[in-house]
Amino acid sequence: MTESTQLLCCHFDCGGQVRLSKVAPFVRSSLRFPFWSSHTNTNTKKFRVGSVKVQEADMNMVITSDNKIPHVLTVAGSDSGAGAGIQADLKACAARRVYCSTVITAVTAQNTVGVQGVDIVSEDFVAEQLQSVLSDMHVDVVKTGMLPSLNIVKVLCQSLRKFPIKALVVDPVMISTSGDVLAGPSVLNGFREELLPMADIVTPNIKEASVLLGDVPLKSVSDMRTAAKLIHDFGPRNVLIKGGDLPNSVDAIDVFFDGEEFYELCSLRVNTTNTHGTGCTLASCIAAELAKGSSMLSAVKTAKHFIGTALDYSRDLVIGNGAQGPFDHFLAFKNMNQSSSRQNRFNPNDLLLYAVTDSAMNRKWGRSIAEAVKAAVEGGATIVQLREKDTETRDFLEAAKECLKICRSYGVPLLINDRIDVALACDADGVHIGQSDLPASLTRTLLGPGKIIGVSCKTTEQAQQAWIDGADYIGCGGVYPTNTKANNRTIGLDGLKEVSQASKLPVVAIGGIGLSNARAVMEIGVPNLKGVAVVSALFDRECILTETRNLHALLSEAAFLIQ
Numbered sequence: 019m020t021e022s023t024q025l026l027c028c029h030f031d032c033g034g035q036v037r038l039s040k041v042a043p044f045v046r047s048s049l050r051f052p053f054w055s056s057h058t059n060t061n062t063k064k065f066r067v068g069s070v071k072v073q074e075a076d077m078n079m080v081i082t083s084d085n086k087i088p089h090v091l092t093v094a095g096s097d098s099g100a101g102a103g104i105q106a107d108l109k110a111c112a113a114r115r116v117y118c119s120t121v122i123t124a125v126t127a128q129n130t131v132g133v134q135g136v137d138i139v140s141e142d143f144v145a146e147q148l149q150s151v152l153s154d155m156h157v158d159v160v161k162t163g164m165l166p167s168l169n170i171v172k173v174l175c176q177s178l179r180k181f182p183i184k185a186l187v188v189d190p191v192m193i194s195t196s197g198d199v200l201a202g203p204s205v206l207n208g209f210r211e212e213l214l215p216m217a218d219i220v221t222p223n224i225k226e227a228s229v230l231l232g233d234v235p236l237k238s239v240s241d242m243r244t245a246a247k248l249i250h251d252f253g254p255r256n257v258l259i260k261g262g263d264l265p266n267s268v269d270a271i272d273v274f275f276d277g278e279e280f281y282e283l284c285s286l287r288v289n290t291t292n293t294h295g296t297g298c299t300l301a302s303c304i305a306a307e308l309a310k311g312s313s314m315l316s317a318v319k320t321a322k323h324f325i326g327t328a329l330d331y332s333r334d335l336v337i338g339n340g341a342q343g344p345f346d347h348f349l350a351f352k353n354m355n356q357s358s359s360r361q362n363r364f365n366p367n368d369l370l371l372y373a374v375t376d377s378a379m380n381r382k383w384g385r386s387i388a389e390a391v392k393a394a395v396e397g398g399a400t401i402v403q404l405r406e407k408d409t410e411t412r413d414f415l416e417a418a419k420e421c422l423k424i425c426r427s428y429g430v431p432l433l434i435n436d437r438i439d440v441a442l443a444c445d446a447d448g449v450h451i452g453q454s455d456l457p458a459s460l461t462r463t464l465l466g467p468g469k470i471i472g473v474s475c476k477t478t479e480q481a482q483q484a485w486i487d488g489a490d491y492i493g494c495g496g497v498y499p500t501n502t503k504a505n506n507r508t509i510g511l512d513g514l515k516e517v518s519q520a521s522k523l524p525v526v527a528i529g530g531i532g533l534s535n536a537r538a539v540m541e542i543g544v545p546n547l548k549g550v551a552v553v554s555a556l557f558d559r560e561c562i563l564t565e566t567r568n569l570h571a572l573l574s575e576a577a578f579l580i581q
């Protein structure tokens with residue numbers, strides 16, 4: 019047994035906090051046969067690490083029978099941009115469902131461009147923070163990040179000797195991916211002589227591994243293997259050399275060495291610049307998994323999985339203007355994009371042939387609302403609005419539900435005119451409101467970000483307000499005189515053009531439009547005019563299907579020609 023393994027076992031023997039029946043499996047096995055020496059041959063094992071599906075089980079905190087949860091203490095620097103450092107550690111632990119306490123060693127002024135300043139916390143105050151946490155709380159695993167002075171390394175090692183923990187994860191932060199120095203050469207001896215021999219795993223990136231070994235260049239996976247072995251000689255039980263910054267590598271390959279065997283952990287390199295904080299997150303994630311009871315290799319694999327998934331989810335996230343952005347630890351961004359982001363929920367091209375129902379016309383022709391809507395979507399209507407001014411609320415709701423089924427089966431959005439309550443009750447795709455209905459801003463608050471809101475506008479001021487209020491499109495008219503709406507001022511093609519040009523939102527033209535004049539409307543030549551809304555031209559006709567088909571053909575051609 020090496021001196022350092024004795025030290026680890028001594029932690030369990032003397033600390034008095036670890037009861038064998040309750041400790042995590044890896045701790046129990048490590049007491050009997052240390053988990054870092056269970057392999058015998060020297061072959062390299064290769065693993066391809068795909069992206070993980072987030073399992074239900076991952077989402078639950080592991081709470082022991084004595085009401086404790088796995089606890090990681092991070093000893094690291096603050097990153098004001100919150101992509102790396104303490105902030106990344108907190109997010110990673112929260113995402114992995116373990117508790118995380120924090121000892122802050124430095125405060126950095128940092129963003130996606132780089133590190134603009136560093137203020138180092140005195141070693142006495144680092145010691146005080148360590149004392150506060152470790153004397154009171156049950157910490158399972160300590161993870162270290164930025165340790166900017168030799169004296170800080172020393173007070174940390176003293177605390178680790180005094181307070182027993184299950185495992186120590188050392189991320190020897192020295193140089194950020196942006197190339198900024200976070201800990202100078204003065205800490206190197208402290209790392210090599212005191213901290214690394216106590217570590218269960220050390221996780222240098224390529225540059226840090228090189229510095230630890232006296233500036234030997236690392237250019238390939240084979241160099242990483244050699245480096246892992248040499249760093250292992252400093253005394254840590256396991257070494258993980260991270261290959262995120264390995265040049266010319268299509269895969270993201272990390273080399274893991276447990277003192278006996280090499281493992282190449284390989285994952286697809288995610289094509290993103292949002293990689294700020296991957297190193298801190300990886301180390302925290304390893305610490306979190308160890309705190310839950312994983313074996314070392316399994317903790318490392320899980321952590322790498324997690325990074326790959328988080329990077330993939332955050333590929334398109336935009337935070338800051340610099341070269342290297344942060345990513346989202348809670349894997350929310352992609353989901354958001356898929357379900358409720360503005361672009362995906364509303365496609366302005368859906369405004370092309372906008373069918374608006376009318377109860378009086380349906381009565382006249384002896385049709386139900388659902389029959390009329392079915393014919394319109396079959397004929398090619400690209401969005402439908404139910405405008406039922408004189409239908410009882412209950413009947414309207416039932417009809418809306420029926421129409422929604424029909425529209426969903428054709429992939430056509432269904433909006434409700436005026437009645438936000440009905441839209442909410444039937445879970446329609448959105449509403450269309452006028453200037454005397456509830457304000458669009460309040461409508462947005464009521465409906466949330468996932469629904470479509472259209473607003474009728476006659477003036478440039480109204481169009482501007484609709485945009486400010488969070489609407490998705492404006493309906494502009496009446497373009498031509500119409501008898502569908504009493505006392506409706508006609509704004510003509512000129513009015514339509516003026517409002518459309520001033521609008522930051524897509525526009526659908528409305529009012530007296532049909533087969534005879536739809537082309538003229540589309541030809542006003544304003545790019546955000548996306549289509550026409552029609553009532554009588556479809557619903558006050560004998561065959562809705564035929565009328566819709568004809569109008570759709572005409573509009574498709576017009577839209578194609580003006581593209």
Ligand SMILES: Nc1ncnc2c1ncn2[C@@H]1O[C@H](COP(=O)(O)OP(=O)(O)OP(=O)(O)O)[C@@H](O)[C@H]1O
Pocket residue numbers: 102193194195222223224260261262263270271272285286287288289290293294295296297298299300322325326329
């Ligand atoms: N583009 C990427 N796609 C997939 N995995 C990546 C990518 N970039 C980094 N990784 C993985 O992220 C982890 C951290 O690696 P990296 O070498 O970037 O650490 P680091 O330089 O210490 O990070 P940082 O300084 O940005 O916090 C490794 O497991 C690495 O393989």
Ligand SMILES: Cc1ncc(CO)c(N)n1
Pocket residue numbers: 094095096097102103104126128163164191193194195200294295296297298
């Ligand atoms: C505070 C801090 N710790 C670690 C890193 C490494 O990414 C960083 N950029 N900033």
Ligand SMILES: [Mg+2]
Pocket residue numbers: 194195223262263293296297
């Ligand atoms: Mg990096």
